[in-house]
Every structure is written in structure tokens, then in C-alpha cells.
Amino acid sequence: MKRKTFIQLGGTFAAASALSPITAWAQAPRLQNWAGNVTYSTGNVQYPKSVAEVQSLVKKYPKLKTLGTRHCFNTIADSKDDLLSTRDLNKVVAIDRKAKIVTVEAGIKYGELAPYLHQQGFALPNLASLPHISVGGSITTATHGSGVKNGNLATSVSGLEVVVADGSVVHFSKQTDASKLNSVVVGLGAIGVITKVTLDIIPTFQIRQRVFTNMPLAQVKQNFDKIVSAGYSVSLFTNWASDTVSEVWIKSRLDEKDHTEAEFYGAKAATKNLHPVIAQSAEKCTDQMGVPGVWYERLPHFKMGFTPSTGKELQSEFFIPMKHAVEAISAISKLGKQISPHLFITEIRTIAADELWMSPCYHQQSITIHFTWKPETEAVMRLLPIIEKELAPYNAKPHWGKIFTIAPKALASRYEKLAGFKKVVAQYDPKGKFRNTFLSHNIYGV
Structure with a gap:
């Protein structure tokens, strides 16, 4: 390269x-x-x-x-x-069944934690599309799954243990100071080294997922709220090459409606398991066709034992207020001929609003438009400013861990708590021990 x-x-x-x-x-x-x-x-x-x-x-x-x-x-x-690296900090520390919390070391992967929780009769409310990611890293960047009532993964955090710049251990807790916890959970790696995380947990549950294919984009625009509210977690996949959404994945709890109909808003029920990139094998994907399974075997799109997604790829993602969902989707669809040749797939998801200062969903019910790009760096870097310009009227915020070119001044205008966050960082890292080029530019480069 x-x-x-x-x-x-x-x-x-x-x-x-x-x-x-x-x-x-x-x-x-x-x-x-x-x-x-x-x-x-x-x-x-x-x-x-x-x-x-x-x-x-x-x-x-x-x-x-x-x-x-x-x-x-x-x-x-x-x-x-x-x-x-927190690779070796990967253990479950304690579970409190009465308080419904679990404390883990920050390097544990969701795919490692989830089976343990299920064995104890518990679950997390949601998971990202792949279970291979660590708890500490995921919450730091506001990584998320989908669902109109589901917050990002960081919203499950009720406590943190962090080693700050002077080497001391600081504890943040929802019980003792919820506002301070909210200021540091999505910390972008700027606060210190997260060593332990306490998560709220719920009773274990089962999920079934069904897939529908070739939904007309006109139906998405006319019935967006109904479509994304059809299950516990709903994802729409498209490569923008036509006026259709190639796949709609509906994940429903067993106490919710099971979508057994042959047609769903113009889309046809799939007759076999599918990969989001329809030409690829579904072997690595979680089971579909309405077969019930434990929450952690259905909420992710990909199985723990396989290389997730497509492997060699680039990713970008933008958060938009849900009230502007149809306008934003329409804006991107107009770029289809430019985007599609360089794209594996786009996923459209929903995330509930939260109270976390540096979360893209702070006080904002959101949709995300996620781009899984082919590994064509130069083409992607040319396209991103065009996409970001189209989404600028909706104050789109980028996923902190994915590729973007939005200027620091624009980022600052879209994060109302940024000034307060920088004050918190200064309290725990006054000399910038944990600051790097990314943070210097995107957070401090205004």
C-alpha cells in the first residue's frame, strides 16, 4: 500500500x-x-x-x-x-444475579461472554453484526446493532474501571454518578485504559430471523417506520445498483410476531439462508428461515467461528436522525451509479437515542447508512466527500471507528457535548498521554 x-x-x-x-x-x-x-x-x-x-x-x-x-x-x-493490547484481559470477573449485572475484563469478546451469560440465564439486550469484537473497544467507539428500541452497545454499561494517565485506577458508576459515567463511556480512547466493564444484563431469550428479498425502494420510502419496526432488530441491505433493497433481515423474539408471510412490503420471503452479499456463501451467517435460536446465535449476522463479513474490505458509516431517514436514503440512492461499482453492500439500521456524550446517538433516535467497500482505497477516498456532502444537511455523524473525511469544525458543530468531553479528558489526562494523531485532528483540531 x-x-x-x-x-x-x-x-x-x-x-x-x-x-x-x-x-x-x-x-x-x-x-x-x-x-x-x-x-x-x-x-x-x-x-x-x-x-x-x-x-x-x-x-x-x-x-x-x-x-x-x-x-x-x-x-x-x-x-x-x-x-x-487488552487481548489477555479477557475474563468474566463476577456476576450479580440479584442486581442483574456482570463485570468483565475489557478485552473479552462478545462471542466469548455471550455463551457464559446464557448458561447463567442472562443475556445482553443487543449485539453488533459480528461477535468477534471486544467489549472495551466496542463501547469506546459506540459500536451498535439494530432495533428502534435498542441502544448501542455502550448503553448497557453501568460501570467502568479505568487506569488513567498517572497510573491510578478510577471507577465510574451509574449508581454513584451517572452523568460522569455518561461523559466517559464513549471515550474514544482518550480517558485512559479501560480494564473492567460492568454491564446491565437481562433474562436470556430466543430469536428467530427471516429474510425477504428484493423490496422496492419505493416501499422503503413510503413505509420506512413500519418496516424497521417489524421486529426486535431489522436490517436493510442494498448495493444501490437498482431501485430495490436486496435483502431485509427481520430478527424477532419468540414473543413477537413471526413474519411467515410470503411477501413483506413487496419483498419475497427467502427460500434458503442468505449472506448479506447475496453472491457469497451463507455458511458463515447465523441461521435464518425462522428457526429459533439463542439470542447470541441470531442477533449477530455472522457466526463466531468464521471470518465475518467479506474479510478484506473497507467500512464507513454515518448516523442520521431518524426523522430524516427517507431523505438521506433518497440522497444516497441518487449516487448509486457512482457508489455501486466499489461497494460490497450497504446496511441500513436503526439505533435508539441515548445519554452518552460522545455517542452519535446522543439525544437522537438514529438510522445508520453503513458502507462495506471493496478494498479500493483511492476510489473510496474520492467517494466519501461526495457522500458526506449529500448527508451534511442532516448533520450526519460518522462512526468513530470507520473511515470518514468530515472536517473537525463540522464534527464539533454536531457534538454538543464536545467541549465538556474535552474538559473531562483534561481532568484525567492533562498532558495528553493517550492523545494521538486521530484525536489531535478530529477532536482538538478545531
Whole structure:
């Protein structure tokens, strides 16, 4: 990959000057992110196995960034200095059945936590489309699933343990100070190293999912609210190549309506399991055709034991107020001829509003328009400003862990709590130990 191309994947073009020369990267073999589009700027990676080790490392290094499962598609977790991976902080610490909470180490993956919770009779309200991601990394970037009544994954957090810049351990709790917790949960890696997370849990449940194909886009525009409210979690897939949505995935609890009809708003019921990219094998996807299954075997689109999605890809995603859903979808559909040749698939989802300061859904019921791109970096980087311009009238916010080019000034205008967030960061990291090029540009570059 050309050096210029790598720099652009950091989220914005302007980050180039702050990256260290390639010759400085030869200290040790360097990691890549999950999709291979980002190579981290240092090979100095530490793998602590305890909170005490994290504290020691935080005290030792003047600059440090935390890595989770390396699923971000930009450089939000990058550092030219030193990296700390939470890979080995991956255990369940405790479960409180009476309080309905579970405390876990931040590096545990949802696919590892979910079976344990089910065995204990509990569940999480929702999961992302793949279970391979860590709890700590997911909440830090406001990663989400779908459902008009379901918040992003960070909304399940009721407590955090964080090692801050001076090496001390700070606890945040919904019970003691909900406002402070809300200010740091979606922390973008700026507050410190998350070592433990306490999550609210609910009784375990089962889900069935059914898929409908080739829904006319006109039906989506006319009946959007009814369509996305048809199940516990609903996703729409399209590649914008025609005036149809290629697949509608409806995930319903067993106490909700089971969509057994042959037709759903003009779409036909699928006759076999499907992959969101219809030409690909459904082997890696969770079971469909209305077969009931445990929540963690249906809420994600992809199974834990397989490489999720398409593998080598790029991703971008934009959050739009749900009241502007049809307008935003219409705006993107007009770009179909430009977008489609470079796209694997787009997924449209809904997320409930929340109280988390740096969440794209702060006080905003949202839809997201998610682009899973072919690994064609130059084409994607040309298209993103065009897409962002079309979505600008709706104050679209990017997913913090995916590729975007929205200017810092525009980001600041769309996050009403940004100034307050920076004050909180200054309290726990006054010298910018956890600040990197991504944060310097996108959060502090106004």
C-alpha cells in the first residue's frame, strides 16, 4: 500500500504531517487491523495480564494507546510510540444475579461472554453484526446493532474501571454518578485504559430471523417506520445498483410476531439462508428461515467461528436522525451509479437515542447508512466527500471507528457535548498521554 494511501485511512487527509517516517517503524513487526487496511505505526506492543501490569505500563510510557480486537478501519487506536493490547484481559470477573449485572475484563469478546451469560440465564439486550469484537473497544467507539428500541452497545454499561494517565485506577458508576459515567463511556480512547466493564444484563431469550428479498425502494420510502419496526432488530441491505433493497433481515423474539408471510412490503420471503452479499456463501451467517435460536446465535449476522463479513474490505458509516431517514436514503440512492461499482453492500439500521456524550446517538433516535467497500482505497477516498456532502444537511455523524473525511469544525458543530468531553479528558489526562494523531485532528483540531 502506498504511504499516501495509508495516511488517508486515518479518517482525514490532514493527519499526514504527524505520522512518523517509515524508517522509524522498523523496531519490531507491526500489527495490522482486522481488514488489513491499517498498519499500526509501531511494533512496540505490550500485552498485560493484570490491572497492576497496566498501571505499571501507563506509568512507564509517556505516550500510549490501547488496542482491542483491532476492528477499527481508521487510526483511532494507532500510535507511533507504544501500544497496549487488552487481548489477555479477557475474563468474566463476577456476576450479580440479584442486581442483574456482570463485570468483565475489557478485552473479552462478545462471542466469548455471550455463551457464559446464557448458561447463567442472562443475556445482553443487543449485539453488533459480528461477535468477534471486544467489549472495551466496542463501547469506546459506540459500536451498535439494530432495533428502534435498542441502544448501542455502550448503553448497557453501568460501570467502568479505568487506569488513567498517572497510573491510578478510577471507577465510574451509574449508581454513584451517572452523568460522569455518561461523559466517559464513549471515550474514544482518550480517558485512559479501560480494564473492567460492568454491564446491565437481562433474562436470556430466543430469536428467530427471516429474510425477504428484493423490496422496492419505493416501499422503503413510503413505509420506512413500519418496516424497521417489524421486529426486535431489522436490517436493510442494498448495493444501490437498482431501485430495490436486496435483502431485509427481520430478527424477532419468540414473543413477537413471526413474519411467515410470503411477501413483506413487496419483498419475497427467502427460500434458503442468505449472506448479506447475496453472491457469497451463507455458511458463515447465523441461521435464518425462522428457526429459533439463542439470542447470541441470531442477533449477530455472522457466526463466531468464521471470518465475518467479506474479510478484506473497507467500512464507513454515518448516523442520521431518524426523522430524516427517507431523505438521506433518497440522497444516497441518487449516487448509486457512482457508489455501486466499489461497494460490497450497504446496511441500513436503526439505533435508539441515548445519554452518552460522545455517542452519535446522543439525544437522537438514529438510522445508520453503513458502507462495506471493496478494498479500493483511492476510489473510496474520492467517494466519501461526495457522500458526506449529500448527508451534511442532516448533520450526519460518522462512526468513530470507520473511515470518514468530515472536517473537525463540522464534527464539533454536531457534538454538543464536545467541549465538556474535552474538559473531562483534561481532568484525567492533562498532558495528553493517550492523545494521538486521530484525536489531535478530529477532536482538538478545531
